[in-house]
Amino acid sequence: MKPHVFVAMPFGVKPGHDGSPIDFNRIYDDYLVPALAAAGLDVFRADEELRAGDIRTDMFQELLIADLVVADLTLDNPNVWYELGVRHALRARGVILVQGPRPTQPFDIYTDRKLHYRLKDGMPDPATLAEDREALTSMAVATLQAWQGRKLSPVYNLLPNLREPDWKTLLLAERNEFSVAYEEWASRMEVARQKTRAGDILVLAEETPTRALRIEARRAAGEALLKLRHYDFALEQFEAVLALDAEHKPARERKAVCLGRLGRFEEAREWVRRLTEEYPRDSEVWALSGRVEKDSWMSRWRREGASAAELHEAAAFEDAALADAIEPYRKAFIIDPSHHYSGINALTLQMLRRHLGGADEPVLIDNLVGGVLWAALTAQERSHKDYWARASYAELCLLVNPLDTVRREYGATAAAANGDWFALDSSRQTLCLLRDLEFRPPETAAALGIIDREVARSTPPFQPRRVFLFSGHMIDAPDRASPRFPPDKEAIAAQGIAAALDALGAGPGDLALAQGASGGDLLFLEACKARGVRLQLMLPFTEPEFIERSVSPAADGASWCKRYYTLRAGLPDAPRIMPVELGPLPKTGRTERMNAYERCNRWLLNTALAWGIDRVHFVCLWNGASGDGTGGTAHMYEEVKRRTGRVSWIDTRMLW
Structure with a gap:
């Protein structure tokens, strides 16, 4: 789909500053549309004269959502100034100013860069039209390509801490052409997401009419591919999001996950380091750091075909890497004591460290046991169907409780999965880690047997060889x-x-x-x-x-x-x-x-x-x-x- 450009300009024939007529419809048809179309844009302009403040719904929606707005400031037209002000107030970028001949410049935008086009007899000058079109085409392409550069809105330049509203908050209450198209598109995206059909999501992502939707679609495609463990292709999607919005936090987080799963740990650490510096009190970011370090630790000792004794010895040798994985999980749990995912990971890894002959730290273990118990149980109180809260509690029971309790809680966890193969397999991966390191063998074997039986009942995603x-x-x-x-x-x-x-x-x-x-x-x-x-x-x-x-x-x-x-x-x-x-x-x-x-x-x-x-x-x-x-x-x-x-x-x- 082509990016959208909204044109704010006068309509029809209007008197210029010297009283001579200017045909703005010819300017639109002969200058603006060809130049913007050459830049690969779909051009939108309201098709009737409007009273100040009386803006049709479809036009107003395009003004807010369009990738680019071109404002013609040849005349001091109230509608054009109003539309430009609305855009500057709600969007930090994506504006091009053009103008024909005028004797003075508006003070408020005197220093802003503007493209000048030439007129002859009130219409685009044929002698310079090709040159003027080429200049506008080049600027439109450059503006879209440099989206992450300087903020063009004077509002956002003067207020550096002001953040753009999320694009969904810019959808009008009254249904309009864009909102109807978006609802249909979003419905198909949701069906594809629920069915984990990443190919469908990718096609829909390529067909989005605006930058905001492209970001959402690429992220959804990346999440689906990440779930399917196709980390290289998932990484492409998150990088596509970051090409559109370099500060997109969820995409930055997911990129780090993909890099870690691909074994590119140094790159993953660098992405996580930047995130922890920017979001030092964000538990999800610190948990992500722990995940990268945990993957790195496991990659250092896990070998195909190695015996349990060999794995135990190799894992024990990597005590420093294990400590590096525990610490960020512990930080995440301190920042947010309700974040049971961080707590159970910190606890499991700490108990594995003790099991492998590393530091014992009984006070830390006791504190984590109590914290995870509270976090997991309160999460279940909030939602009895929360699989991950049940899984955290079951894992806690495996670490510290007797065999009968482990069987009961893993049985409840398996039932809560409701046949979700991906959720069950995630729990299975943790149990395989404990099994490989011979941690509480009877309890681990019992839990793994319960999860394996439930996995066998569920429908695994078909994974073709080729x-x-x-x-x-x-x-x-x-x-x-x-x-x-x-x-x-x-x-x-x-x-x-x-x-x-x-x-x-x-x-x-x-x-x-x-x-x-x-x-x-x-x-x-x-x-x-x-x-x-x-x-x-x-x-x-x-x-x-x-x-x-x-x-x-x-x-x-x-x-x-x-x-x-x-x-x-x-x-x-x-x-x-x-x-x-x-x-x-x-x-x-x-x-x-x-x-x-x-x-x-x-x-x-x-x-x-x-x-x-x-x-x-x-x-x-x-x-x-x-x-x-x-x-x-x-x-x-x-x-x-x-x-x-x-x-x-x-x-x-x-x-x-």
Whole structure:
């Protein structure tokens, strides 16, 4: 989606300062719109003369939410000054001032940088119009790229401690075009988030009309990917948030988590250090520091295939690193005694330290036991369904209580998970740590057995070994002017696809993503099915429309339709329908909408990448030409090559 720009300016023909008429509609049409469109912006202006203070809802919403506001100060128009004042009061950045000829400058903005455009006979001067447009285009691009730079609003410059309101507080009470679109978009985002469909979230993130929504969407995508433990791709999303808002605290925190989980501990520590300096009384920040140090400590001694005795000895040797992990958790719990997550981590690690032969510190342990007991129980009082409070209390019982109590509390914790595989697996990871270090073996084994049984009952997220993404030519329609995939080449193409899949070792445990068009798509899907690969069809239209557009037009279309339905009948998962999952095609301008095939290709690609960048392989049946436009095989090939480089290109020029 294009960023939005709101234009505040007079309308129609108005007398200039010398009394000569100025045609502001021509200025808008000939100067502003072309220049701003060239910068990749969607331009919005109210379409009628307004009385001062009588601002239509849609226009006012755009004024507040738009990525950029361009104010024309050629005349001292009350509406323009009012709109500029509102923007300066509520947004710190994103304003460009332009003006035509005027004898004096307004005092309040005398020193502000303004772009000047030239007029002739009250309209943009043809002799300088191209130059004026280019200057505005360049400034618009520079302003958007330098969003994190100097605050342009004089209000925020003069009041350095003033913070911009959260963008959601700028949504008007009265429903308007933006709020309706946002509600629909947010609803689809929430469904995708609940289903942990990071690919859907990524597509929706790319389609947001404003910077504020892009931040929210990228963060949601990062959270979903973090939950799926795809840390590299999650990191990309949080870095995208920080490119839009360098001070975004949750994204900074999550970036540190991703860096730690990727083993980039020095970078993670640096990000956390900055956060603790800026937020020294924030328990979440100190808990994050503890998490990074805990991950670092575990990475120093955990080795695949090592015996329990070897792990115990190696962990004991890393006592200093363990102490570094305990301290920030302890600080977080002191700052906020209700933060049971920090308390139980500090206590568990301290008791492991004693177990491994390190410092005992009985007073600290006793204080932590009492604090965690209070924090976990009061959290349960506030919400009986709080899984994490129950998990903290159960872990406390494992540390200090007898076996029967451990069994009872872990049973209650497992029930509170309500089948949430991710929550259960998080508890399991802690129990595996205790098991590996032989901490209270009977109690740990009992707790782990209870959690393992509940994990087995829940539905774990499908994790494919590899993801095969496909795009390729359709079988030629009878009326195609120049042959591309003639029907008599079907067998040769099928052999090429089969050979590519065999070379990649495709088989059970893998996932294949494709549309289902006649020709390459169906040949690929049939070959994958024959090798035991799990299939997922993703269609750009409703199924009847897709069949009409992409299956039946082929030569011998009836036969291809039959093959489509035969394949579909054996699928474990129904085809996913893009308009149902992602909503209608988003606008790319005032009247234009996005290409459905391009959007579906992005949906396929993002869905594949969400399983893990290193798992994605792209197979294409293609003649190397640019194809029939945006959304074809060429588009997908370039996107995948740029992202992963793992491409198996079956070049039809070499087949026939």
